[in-house]
Amino acid sequence: MRFRYALHSETPVRLTKPAGTDVLDYLSVSLAEFDRIREVRFSEFSSLFHTFCPSEHPVDDRHFENDVRLMGPLLVASGAETAPFLIAYEHGSQVPDAFLAYDLAPDRTATLRAVKGNYYDGQIVGPDRPFGTPWFQIAGIDGDEDTLAAAYREYVLTYLTPNAESRKPYIFYNTWNFQERNRWWYKNAYLDSMNEERMLQEIDVAHRMGIDVFVLDTGWYEKTGDWHVSAARFPRGLGPIKEKLDGYGMKLGLWFNPTVAAVSSRMHREHRDCLMTRDNKPHDPHEVWETEASQSLCLVSRYGDAFADELIRLVREVGVTYFKWDAIGQYGCDAAGHGHGTEANTPEERRVCYGFQLGAAMARVVDKLCAACPEAIVDFDITEGGRTVGLQFLASGKYFLINNGPYNHDFQMPVPADGNVNLFFYPGPARAWICRAPLGYDKWLPSVLFLTHYLPDDVYTRHGWGGNKEVTDPENQWISIASLVLGQNGIWGDLLRITDAGVARFGHALGLYKQVRDDITVASPVRVGAVGGSPEVHEKINAANGRGVVCLFASASGSYTYVTENRVAPGVWHNDGVTVTHDPRGRARIDARFDTAGAKIVFFGVREGM
Numbered sequence: 001m002r003f004r005y006a007l008h009s010e011t012p013v014r015l016t017k018p019a020g021t022d023v024l025d026y027l028s029v030s031l032a033e034f035d036r037i038r039e040v041r042f043s044e045f046s047s048l049f050h051t052f053c054p055s056e057h058p059v060d061d062r063h064f065e066n067d068v069r070l071m072g073p074l075l076v077a078s079g080a081e082t083a084p085f086l087i088a089y090e091h092g093s094q095v096p097d098a099f100l101a102y103d104l105a106p107d108r109t110a111t112l113r114a115v116k117g118n119y120y121d122g123q124i125v126g127p128d129r130p131f132g133t134p135w136f137q138i139a140g141i142d143g144d145e146d147t148l149a150a151a152y153r154e155y156v157l158t159y160l161t162p163n164a165e166s167r168k169p170y171i172f173y174n175t176w177n178f179q180e181r182n183r184w185w186y187k188n189a190y191l192d193s194m195n196e197e198r199m200l201q202e203i204d205v206a207h208r209m210g211i212d213v214f215v216l217d218t219g220w221y222e223k224t225g226d227w228h229v230s231a232a233r234f235p236r237g238l239g240p241i242k243e244k245l246d247g248y249g250m251k252l253g254l255w256f257n258p259t260v261a262a263v264s265s266r267m268h269r270e271h272r273d274c275l276m277t278r279d280n281k282p283h284d285p286h287e288v289w290e291t292e293a294s295q296s297l298c299l300v301s302r303y304g305d306a307f308a309d310e311l312i313r314l315v316r317e318v319g320v321t322y323f324k325w326d327a328i329g330q331y332g333c334d335a336a337g338h339g340h341g342t343e344a345n346t347p348e349e350r351r352v353c354y355g356f357q358l359g360a361a362m363a364r365v366v367d368k369l370c371a372a373c374p375e376a377i378v379d380f381d382i383t384e385g386g387r388t389v390g391l392q393f394l395a396s397g398k399y400f401l402i403n404n405g406p407y408n409h410d411f412q413m414p415v416p417a418d419g420n421v422n423l424f425f426y427p428g429p430a431r432a433w434i435c436r437a438p439l440g441y442d443k444w445l446p447s448v449l450f451l452t453h454y455l456p457d458d459v460y461t462r463h464g465w466g467g468n469k470e471v472t473d474p475e476n477q478w479i480s481i482a483s484l485v486l487g488q489n490g491i492w493g494d495l496l497r498i499t500d501a502g503v504a505r506f507g508h509a510l511g512l513y514k515q516v517r518d519d520i521t522v523a524s525p526v527r528v529g530a531v532g533g534s535p536e537v538h539e540k541i542n543a544a545n546g547r548g549v550v551c552l553f554a555s556a557s558g559s560y561t562y563v564t565e566n567r568v569a570p571g572v573w574h575n576d577g578v579t580v581t582h583d584p585r586g587r588a589r590i591d592a593r594f595d596t597a598g599a600k601i602v603f604f605g606v607r608e609g610m
């Protein structure tokens with residue numbers, strides 16, 4: 001069950017904070033009859049992987065007896081005599097920066113409370129101004145915890161949002177990695193490759209590789225705020241690009257920073273009252289990726305609605321359906337008059353209230369866009385910490401999870417001579433370890449909601465004890481394909497440098513993947529072995545029909561055996577070095593021989609030549 005409250009009053013009344021903090025209990029539940037309780041967090045930021053990762057924490061008597069506060073957002077409880085149960089709230093912020101939390105008490109109750117910013121002191125509730133709370137979720141099921149996790153996962157996939165396109169396993173390509181290579185490896189500008197000629201060439205290759213959505217990252221626009229196509233980089237507009245994509249049945253995606261508008265833009269001129277402030281002063285204008293200087297606008301203010309209209313215009317005029325939203329921090333505005341506090345509140349209170357309301361403001365934009373244009377998908381970039389991560393945004397869109405993973409300074413390493421601090425920027429097994437590390441989300445939240453890009457190179461430099469060596473080799477491609485088919489569904493890199501054989505290899509494998517990707521999307525994960533270990537196995541098979549995939553990764557050469565948990569469908573395809581047999585119960589026994597570090601893929605339920 002998903003529910004929220006609206007507080008109404010026939011005469012205007014004020015919400016207050018007598019002791020300076022929020023006083024609001026949303027719900028309370030007794031967990032006395034459950035002997036196994038866990039807190040599931042979705043917004044811990046791991047510096048090891050430089051990404052958000054899920055984590056589970058046992059809760060027992062010592063926590064209740066010491067009045068411990070848990071951020072959640074999900075508590076799951078089960079017992080020998082009791083069916084499993086969960087409660088959750090829909091909001092978003094990085095652990096431990098809680099806006100809501102569960103307070104435990106010695107009588108084994110858990111009370112979900114407002115922690116900060118849920119309202120501002122003096123906020124009016126009146127006949128035409130109800131106070132609305134975040135959404136809450138409660139679920140119970142016959143079965144065990146795994147049954148509950150699988151049902152919850154299905155709920156998030158199928159029922160949490162009306163914006164159904166966000167749940168489909170499209171395969172994405174994004175131009176950003178090549179823009180970074182251009183900057184760091186070839187000493188050009190980030191935007192040098194952002195032009196019609198290069199994009200048309202890339203689209204041809206992307207089509208042959210099996211890409212569904214082609215995303216132009218930053219630089220396609222003239223200036224922020226007024227998101228018109230750059231006349232310098234695309235003199236004919238995006239028409240020729242859209243036409244080519246249409247010819248291939250592909251979709252167009254574009255990059256946005258929703259919180260900025262160029263100083264000379266119409267959006268800026270018409271929304272001066274919406275400028276974000278810090279200490280009551282607007283932020284200084286700053287250049288946005290080699291384009292005109294911009295200032296920050298507040299999505300909680302009336303500007304949010306205007307930004308939604310701008311996106312709807314772009315759907316209609318340019319044909320974009322995928323929107324990548326970048327660079328939205330949790331905090332940023334302490335202005336009065338935007339709906340997150342008045343002159344009567346302190347700047348600090350308005351700042352915190354903005355942080356609380358930001359996620360709902362973002363969701364309003366997405367929901368307005370998707371109501372007008374049901375084909376739209378919005379992806380919120382959470383590749384850095386301090387972003388509003390949790391269940392709230394997933395009720396409207398999806399996440400863009402990882403850029404390049406850790407930087408040099410995450411590992412206390414000096415900045416290299418070329419200034420490029422991206423450590424996991426190179427083809428080979430390591431980037432894929434980083435990107436697969438957060439796949440633990442897939443137990444509760446479908447992996448299709450965490451777009452991550454793998455590198456498709458088959459011509460690259462291999463770095464090792466013997467020095468640097470140029471290689472032409474399919475292994476990096478197999479690692480990337482075996483990783484992305486687990487649901488993250490993205491690639492980026494230098495498409496024009498991939499060999500014809502490499503392009504064909506990718507296209508063939510993704511063609512097989514497309515036959516079973518809907519099954520993989522609905523499948524709960526079975527995972528054995530640590531990321532980077534030997535072997536690391538991911539089974540994603542639809543229990544209802546046996547269709548899906550098993551991917552095995554190994555860092556050490558040798559032979560490994562895996563027996564599937566699920567029965568498998570006929571129609572097996574695998575890459576080299578794999579033998580598949582079936583046991584009497586219909587499960588698959590996979591024997592895989594690795595001559596080097598790499599990946600094996602076994603699809604079930606596919607046919608060649610479809």
Ligand SMILES: [Zn+2]
Pocket residue numbers: 275276277298299300301333334335338340354
């Ligand atoms: Zn504001």
